[in-house]
Amino acid sequence: MPKIKILSADVANKIAAGEVVERPASVVKELIENAVDAGSTSIRVEIRAGGKRLIHVSDNGTGMEREDALLALERHATSKVDRIEDLECIQTFGFRGEALASIASVSQFELLTRTADALEGTKVNVEGGVFRAVEESGCSPGTHMSINNLFYNVPARLKFLKTDTTEMNHVTNQITWAALAHPNIHFSLTHNGRSILDVRACDSHLERVRLLYGKEFAENLIEFSEELPDLKVYGLLGKPEFTKPNREYQLFFLNQRPIRSRIIGAALTEALDAMVAKGRQPVALLFLTLEPETVDVNVHPAKIEVRFRNERTIYSGIVRILRNAVHKAKYIPKIETPVEPTQSDQDTETRDTRLSQRISTQRTPSAAGSRQRATTPITHPQRTQAPPVVPSQETEDTEQAPETVDTSETQTPSTPTEIVVQPPQQEIPEGVNLSLLDFKNVQLKANLFKTYIVAEAEDKIFFIDQHVAAERVLYERFVNQMQAEGIPVQGLLLPVTLEATPQQLSALKVHADIFKKLGFDLEEFGGNTILIRAIPSPLPTRVAAQTVTDLLDKLPEAPHTEVQLPEAIDNALITLACKSAVKAGDTLDMKEMMNLIKELSEAKHPFNCPHSRPIIVEMGRDELERRFHR
Secondary structure, eight states: OOOOOOOOHHHHHHHHHHHHOSSHHHHHHHHHHHHHHTTOSEEEEEEEGGGTSEEEEEEOSOOOOHHHHHHTTSTTOOSSOSSGGGGGGOOSSOOSSOHHHHHHHTSEEEEEEEOTTOSSEEEEEEETTEEEEEEEEOOOSEEEEEEESTTTTOHHHHHTOOOHHHHHHHHHHHHHHHHHHOTTSEEEEEETTEEEEEEOOOSOHHHHHHHHHOHHHHHTEEEEEEEETTEEEEEEEEOTTOEESSSTTEEEEETTEEEBOHHHHHHHHHHHGGGSOTTOEEOEEEEEEOOGGGEEOOSSTTSOBOEESOHHHHHHHHHHHHHHHHHHTTOOOOOOOOOOOOHHHHHHSOHHHHHHHHHHTTSOOOOTTOSSOOSSOOOOTTSOOOOOOOOOHHHHHHSOOOEEEOOTTTSOTTSOOOEEEOOOSSOOOTTOEEOOTTOSSEEEEEEETTTEEEEEOSSEEEEEEHHHHHHHHHHHHHHHHHHTTOOOEEEEEEEEEEEOOHHHHHHHHHTHHHHHHHTOEEEEOSTTEEEEEEEETTSOGGGHHHHHHHHHHHSOSSOOOTTHHHHHHHHHHHHHHHHHSOOTTOOOOHHHHHHHHHHHHTSSSTTBOTTSOBSEEEEEHHHHHHHTTO
16 A cells, blocks of 8 residues: 655645646636735736736735735735634635745746845745745836746646637736726736727726727616625626627626626526526626625635525525616617608708607617617618608508498488598408418418518418528528628628727637638738628628627637538628628518518428528417307
8 A cells, every 4th residue: 555645845836836827828817816916006917829928917005015016926825814714704806825836836037125224135936846046136116927838847737728819818808807806907918919909097987888899889788786784796798789699708807807697697687587588698897895704715726616595585585686776777778670760851851850869769689689679679771661651642542442331220321430441551452372391372461560460371370480481591591602602791891890809819819710711801900800891691780790790709619620611601601691681670572571481481491490490380260269159
């Protein structure tokens, strides 16, 4: 039986490093936390090769004297905890005293630091956990740390790191979260000499969000703040129509510490589930403040998970606060169908009215592929919107005459009464035959709620969802075009601008070939701006930016393998078909409805859309008669 022995300091440090240092982003997180604890107002991060070759973090905090600089690199050396009771009321971000020792044990490490009142600073070089040099050196006040060749002496760990792009994205996320948690600190990030983030100090979280995600993102948020006896929450919620396809934009902070929490996530879902379309996720940035003794931040080596003393109270409190915020902000989706104004209307309407209509027709549509109606139905520019019925000569010439109901049997001759039924916006003549799948003698009857096409067979009624039907037709058309000459492209006279996040810009670089195959011509315009110069021809220009944003959010960070590429393109085609299809609330004329049903009948899979939602619902005549007890 092997004898028990004490591990060497070198092995112990490397084991500890395995808990604390998972990847370059872990190093950045630990060093930023130390910089924040040191009272820094400016933190600069420089990385190379995704952080594998170099991670340099510089701050203007209090700095350290020579003795403290040496002690900081020892295991379990910290200035933030003296007694076990201190763990119950932690108010600093770093406190374990393991980070620097663990980082230095798996890298070529250099520490340069100086206090504000010292004439010279201290420079410490450590290689693989072994001190190589300690000397005086000139430097600016604060602390400057360089980590070269991370995991150079642990090749097994180095092998498991991802591509430079993936690792850089993880670093970007860490700095983004830190910047959101501390808006009063200036953060900057460069990668291989290129600026990725540079956000100045500001006075509010909302202003910090605008700097990180762009003006349009910030304008689609609802700001609120509420306090309960044991909990204070400041939050930014996306408006009803401003949703995302995943939970990437649900960020939680506790006492300015970025955290993961199933409790908070479940409370968010509970509060907003009925107001967000199926398949979409709300945008939410929640900043919680709790007394330190009511939460345990020492349950995870990287301090990204916490344990609440009273989870039920926290859960119900967050749900109540979110629902109150929603009620106060009148978080109610608006259902409206913009109507294209006539020429006479355009001549007489005011400038304010024209501006209001332009804004209303450019609102972001609701969730693609949802069972719910679009929160803001939008008029398709290539389709005819039926004008309001007005008593004009033109209406009498083009529409059927009003129906007159004879009431002579129930009214006296001296007081004849005529009940006039106004013609609908769109008349469907009797006997409009359709070719619907394999059914015979099918006739078009009506369009309900500008959403469902109603058709009648000999003993059946069919309800056809126009959006999902168009989505199926367009999806199969796109697939056929991709296999042949490619999706037709339409150039834009004026490019559409899009403010992207660093993560989205990175995804664009990785997946530029997919966007080209889809018919998009995208160009980086400097900073975080993307120019959309061309789009697939069926896609309405008004949803081009939202479509590109959704695609960038859905595509993974790493390049696709040959096996994954077809699946990625297929998912992109599904998104493109959904965005290009007619929506609930769009008005289709007779010819458009007939063509849609004809193309649906010729589709390979006409019964379900690419999201597996039903396209056609059938009701038998016998079922209808039973409802009326016939």
